[in-house]
Amino acid sequence: MKSIAFFLLLISLHASAQIAKDSIAEDMLIFQRTVGGWPKHIPLRGKKEIKVNYEKLNLTDSERLLIRADSGRLDATYDNGATTKEIRYLVQAYQRTRNPEYLEAAEKGIAYILAGQYQDTGGWPQFYPLRGGYPNHITYNDNSMVNLLNILRDVVDGKNGFEVVSPSFRASSQKAIAKGIDCMLKTQIVTNGKLTVWCAQHDELTLLPAKARAYELPSYSGQESVGIVRFLMGVENPSDRIMNAIQSGVQWIEDHKIEGYTIEFQKNDGQGRGYDRVLVPKDGAVTWARFYDLETEQPFFCGRDGVKKANMTEIEYERRVGYGWYGEWPKDLLEKDWPEWKEKNLK
Template identity: 30%
Template sequence: MEKLFAILLAGVAVLPIPAAAQVIAINQPAQTLSEGRISTLPDAAQAPWRAYLLRSEAQRRADRAALAAELAPGQPAPPPPQAFGGGEKSMPLDRDAKWYASAEARHMADTIVSFQTPAGGWSKNQNRAGAPRLPGQRFANDAETMVQDPANFDAPQDRFWTFVGTLDNGATTTEMRFLARVAAALPGEAGARYRQSFVDGVRYLLAAQYPNGGWPQIWPLEGGFHDGITFNDDAVAKAAMLLEDVAEEPALRFVPEHLREQAARAVSAGVKVILAAQVRQNGRLAGWPQQIDPLTLEPISARNYEPRSIASAETTDILLFLMRQREATPEIRAAVEGGVAWLKASAVTDHAWTKTPEGRKLIPQPGGGPLWSRNYDVVTGKPIFGDKDRTIHADVNGISVGRRNGYNWWVTNPQHALDAYPSWAKKVSG
C-alpha cells in the first residue's frame, strides 16, 4: 500500500512511495547566485549584490589569465598537483614557536605561497610539505577522472578549474595561520614574503565576503550549492575568527591598518548573518543548517546526499564561535541558549553507530551515546539521511551500504558545545 506524504518542503520534492521504503523525499539542487535572482531583490538592495557578482566574474577571468601568462605560447603545462587527503595535516599549527623558523617550516611556507591564487586564496586537499607549484601548473588538483554528470549537484562547470580559492576543508584559513606563525618566527626581510602572502589572503577573505556578511564555499563563485553561505567545515566561523585576530592581535599588526579596520567590520557582519541563519522551530530558536541561500538565508542542499536540514556538527561549531565572542549581546545569548537547548533535546542515547556485517548501522546499545544525527528536518525536527540517488530517508539503516559507510551520519562532537556552555553561561551571567 502506498502512502502519499503530505509535507511538501521547500528544497525537496515529495513522492508517493511505499511507507516501508522509508524514502520521504527527493533532494533538490541549490540555486546559483545569478543576475536574474539579484533582479528579484528590492531595488535598493540590488546594487551591492550586482557589484559583488561582477567582481567575482572579473576576478575569475583575471585568475585564469594570470595562469595562462605563466607559459610561453605553445608550451605545455606541467601535470596538475595530485590530490592529498587531509591537507591541513601538512600544515601543523601546534608546533613550538621556534620550529616555524626551521628549514622544514620554511619549505612548507614556500610551497603555500607558490600555490596562492592571484585572487589571494588557496585550493584544498594538497600536500603543503610537497614540491612548490611550477609555472603554468594548475592551482587545483587533478580533475581528469572527474565524471561530468549533470545529475551530480557537485559537478563543476569546468572540471579543470574548480575550487580555485575555497574555504572548504579548512583551506585558505589554515594556510594563512601557518604563514602567520612562520612570519612571527622570521622577523625582518626573511619573513617579508610570508607576511605579504598573509596580507593578500586577508584581501581575499574581504573580497569573498557577501554584502550580508556570509562567505561562499568557493570564491570566485562557481555556482550551485558552492554559492551558498557555508557553515560546513566551519567555513564562515573560521573566516570570521581569522579576521577577528587580524583586527585585534598584536602579532598581526603588520597587516595595514585600513585592512584591520575592514576586518573588524567583516567580523561584525559575519556574526549578524550567523544570527539571522538560525532556524526556528515552533517559534523557538534551534540549530543551524550546513549552508544557506545567500539571498534568502533559507537552508539549502549541498551534495546529492546532503539535504537541507539543521546540522548538528555545524550547530556545534557556530555555538563555540559565538561563545568565543568578547561581547555576549542579548542576541548572541539568545542564540547560544536556543542552540544548546536544541542539542540537548535532539540527543539520542542507548544506541551506537557502529560497523556490522551489513555495513555501518545505528543499533540499540544500553548506555550508548549521546549521539546526534548529522541532519535534522527543518520542519519536523526528525533525523533525515540522504543517498547518492538524491533520496531522503527517515532511517539511516535504509540507505545504501556505500553511503552508510562513506559518511558519518551520527556524530558525538555536539558534546563539545554542551561541555563549554556551563562556564560560558556563568561568565555572561556574572
C-alpha cells in the same frame, strides 16, 4: 659608482641568502592563486583532482613550475579549511623565519577573505569568485564561515600570531565580523516562533535553509550549528540578541541528543572497504545526527539519489561509510564551553 652598486648588490644577495625558509610554506606560496586564496584540490599527475595535502604531495620541481604557472585558475575556496589553514600556517612560519614573503602571502589571503563576503547579507560562499550553483550559498558546512570569522577575529585582536599582520586590516575585519554575526542571527532557523539552530548552508538571497549536494538536503544541522554557537560565545559583551541565539541553540542541541548509542566500524568480510559503519547501543554513550528533518526534527539520511531515509542502513554502502552521519560534535560544547559561558554571562 659601479663599485658601490656592486657592493650593494653583494649585500642584497647575502641578505636574501640568510632568509630562513620553511618547505611547507614555500609550497603554499606556489599554490596561492592570483585572487589571494588557495584551492583544496588540483589537477595533477594525470588525475582530475588531487587533494592538497602539503605533507604528502612530495612535489617535483617540474610540478611546482606547473602549479605556479596555473595560479590564475579560479578554484580558490574557503571549503574544507582551504585558505584559512594556509593563512594560519604562513603567519606562524613568518614568526619563526621572518621571511617577508610568508607574511605578504598571509595578508593577501586575508584580503581574499574580506573580498569574498556578501556585503548585503554578511555571509560567505564556498568559492570566490562565484561559480554558480549551490557553492554560492552562505556556507556553514564543515565550519567554513566560522573558520573565516575566527581568522578575522585574530586579526582584530592581534592573537595567535596575528599581531604581525598590518593594522590596516583591523577596521575592515571588525566590520566584516559584525556583518558575519548579523548573518548568523538572521539565518538561525525559527520553528513555531522559537529559535533553533542552523542548516549547513543557507540561500544567499532568501537566507532560508538550502540544498547542497544530492545527499545534503535542507535540515537542522547537528554538526555545523556547534561551530556557530561556539563562535557566538566568543563575542565580548554580547547583546541580548546574541545571548538569546546562544541559549536557544544550546537548548535545541541538548534536546536532540541521542542517548545510549554510538557509531562503530565493523568488519564485513572484505566487502566494499572491508568494514561497515553501524549505529549500536552503548551504555552512557551520546551522539547526534548530522541532519534533522525540518518538519519532524527526526534524524534522516540520504544517498546520492536525494531521497530521505529514516535509517542509515537504508542508504547505499558508499554513502553510508563515506559520510559522517553521526558524531559527538556538541559534546565539548555542552560539557565545557556552555558551563563556562553561562558562568560569565548569566549571573
